[in-house]
Amino acid sequence: MSLDFLVVLAQWPMLLKGLALTVLLTAIAAPVGSGLGIACAWARLHGPSWLRVLVGSYVELIRNTPFIIQLFFIFFGLPALGVKLSAETASILAMVLNLGAYACEIVRAGIESTPPGQIEAAKSLALNRWQIFFRVVLPPSLARVWPALVSQIIIVMLGSAVCGQISTEEISYAANLISSRTFRSMESYILVTLVYLGFAVLLRQTLNWAGPRFIFGR
Amino acid sequence: MVDFSLWDIVRNLLLALRWTVALSLIAFVGGGLVGLALLVARLSKLPGAAPAVALYVQIFQGTPLLMQLFLTYFGLSMLGIDTSALFAASVCLTLYASAYFTEIWRGCVLSIPRGQWEAASSLAMNFREQLRYIILPQATRMAIAPTVGFLIQIIKGTALASVIGFVEITKAGQMIANATYEPFLVYGCVGLMYFALCFPLSVWSRRLERKLNPLR
Numbered sequence: 001m002s003l004d005f006l007v008v009l010a011q012w013p014m015l016l017k018g019l020a021l022t023v024l025l026t027a028i029a030a031p032v033g034s035g036l037g038i039a040c041a042w043a044r045l046h047g048p049s050w051l052r053v054l055v056g057s058y059v060e061l062i063r064n065t066p067f068i069i070q071l072f073f074i075f076f077g078l079p080a081l082g083v084k085l086s087a088e089t090a091s092i093l094a095m096v097l098n099l100g101a102y103a104c105e106i107v108r109a110g111i112e113s114t115p116p117g118q119i120e121a122a123k124s125l126a127l128n129r130w131q132i133f134f135r136v137v138l139p140p141s142l143a144r145v146w147p148a149l150v151s152q153i154i155i156v157m158l159g160s161a162v163c164g165q166i167s168t169e170e171i172s173y174a175a176n177l178i179s180s181r182t183f184r185s186m187e188s189y190i191l192v193t194l195v196y197l198g199f200a201v202l203l204r205q206t207l208n209w210a211g212p213r214f215i216f217g218r
Numbered sequence: 219m220v221d222f223s224l225w226d227i228v229r230n231l232l233l234a235l236r237w238t239v240a241l242s243l244i245a246f247v248g249g250g251l252v253g254l255a256l257l258v259a260r261l262s263k264l265p266g267a268a269p270a271v272a273l274y275v276q277i278f279q280g281t282p283l284l285m286q287l288f289l290t291y292f293g294l295s296m297l298g299i300d301t302s303a304l305f306a307a308s309v310c311l312t313l314y315a316s317a318y319f320t321e322i323w324r325g326c327v328l329s330i331p332r333g334q335w336e337a338a339s340s341l342a343m344n345f346r347e348q349l350r351y352i353i354l355p356q357a358t359r360m361a362i363a364p365t366v367g368f369l370i371q372i373i374k375g376t377a378l379a380s381v382i383g384f385v386e387i388t389k390a391g392q393m394i395a396n397a398t399y400e401p402f403l404v405y406g407c408v409g410l411m412y413f414a415l416c417f418p419l420s421v422w423s424r425r426l427e428r429k430l431n432p433l434r
Contacts, residue, residue, distance in 0.1 A: 060413075060417060060420070061409075061413060063416075063420065064370065064412065064413045064416035064417045064420055065374070065409045065412045065413055065416070066373075066374040066375075066377035066378075066388070066412060067374070067377075068377045068378060068380070068381075068388060069377060069388060069391075069405060069408055069409045069412060070409070072388075072391075072392070072395075072401070072405045073401075073402075073405040073406065073409060076395060076401035076402075076405060077401045077402040077405045077406065078402070079401075080400070080401065080402035080403075081402065154280075158280075158281065158282040158283075159282065160282075161282035161283075161284040161285060162282075162284055162378065162381075164284075165381060172282065172284060172285060175285070175288075185288070185292040186289070186292050186293060186296055189285055189288045189289050189292065190289065192285060193281045193282075193285040193286070193289060196280070196281045196282055196285060197276075197277065197280045197281050200280040200281070201280065
């Protein structure tokens, strides 16, 4: 058994392109999915009852089925209803819907732990319900659940490896391609796995740094 | 083209569902045992054990399960072990589950007040007795709900074994969808079957969390 990484590294343009798409998928899915999660959390707590039921079913449906099935359903299943999506769009949609459901529960936990006095104080200052939600309730709630949300974003980023299965040319797709071109499967998968590990660490640090500064800081 | 009735689709998927359940149980039990061993190694203050286990956890939690499956599948055959897809998937999911279990359970053990350890050692209990009679019974109570919760993650994780060619329900769904040209129906059914498997577990896990959490 011998490993030869040079053959795989020689394919660096493909790896780089794959990494760029993985980063892009994450960069779109993370904010949009988190936004969806916040909207769903609001709907589950303050929405009309039909919306609560609807969002509740969405959250349970997503949380109790595998990501790959959600992806296949969107990419292979939806065209039957006349909704044809490119592999990239389907991947982003699946990632957003997936993150949205998990983020909803995370953000909801944060909102529910808001001390009632905060809301009463805001009401006594004559803030309207939107001001109360976006300026008083949400920022400290996000700060409380930020580590959990960051972990979930990373899980979704790692999950995006599955998107290669519907021919989205992200980095795990590049790994498959390189391994079938060079017959160096082990080397390409080790290399790409290390890239994922590095990106996961970097993403966590970036989000931990960015959160207090841009999302819920003052 | 072969004609598939709805019942044919459902029946074949249900047959394949057995393999999803089997693989989940293998990973759950195997991962539980390995995870427990890693936890004990970490708690025992064996030199080097704590950073080694932490690295192990970081590797499995920081990389995609899909890549881990590929690495196990090709790695085992590179080591000269004759692998079936079931064997590779079992090994990989066992290791994957063990990394999460050891971390979940460590959290439970850490949440037990320091005084419990100290009281146990002041009763001249050795490390094994402290774990066996004082720490683990209390930690187990706290660990049940998140452990059931992680079982759901394992069941969903087994879907990826389809990618290395193990015929569980996702792979069966792919094959049936290709044969029937009805991906909407087939993947819908597959999704609902996963839901039927996982949803009761999540309800149970939530109920356990309310019942067994000593802080509430």
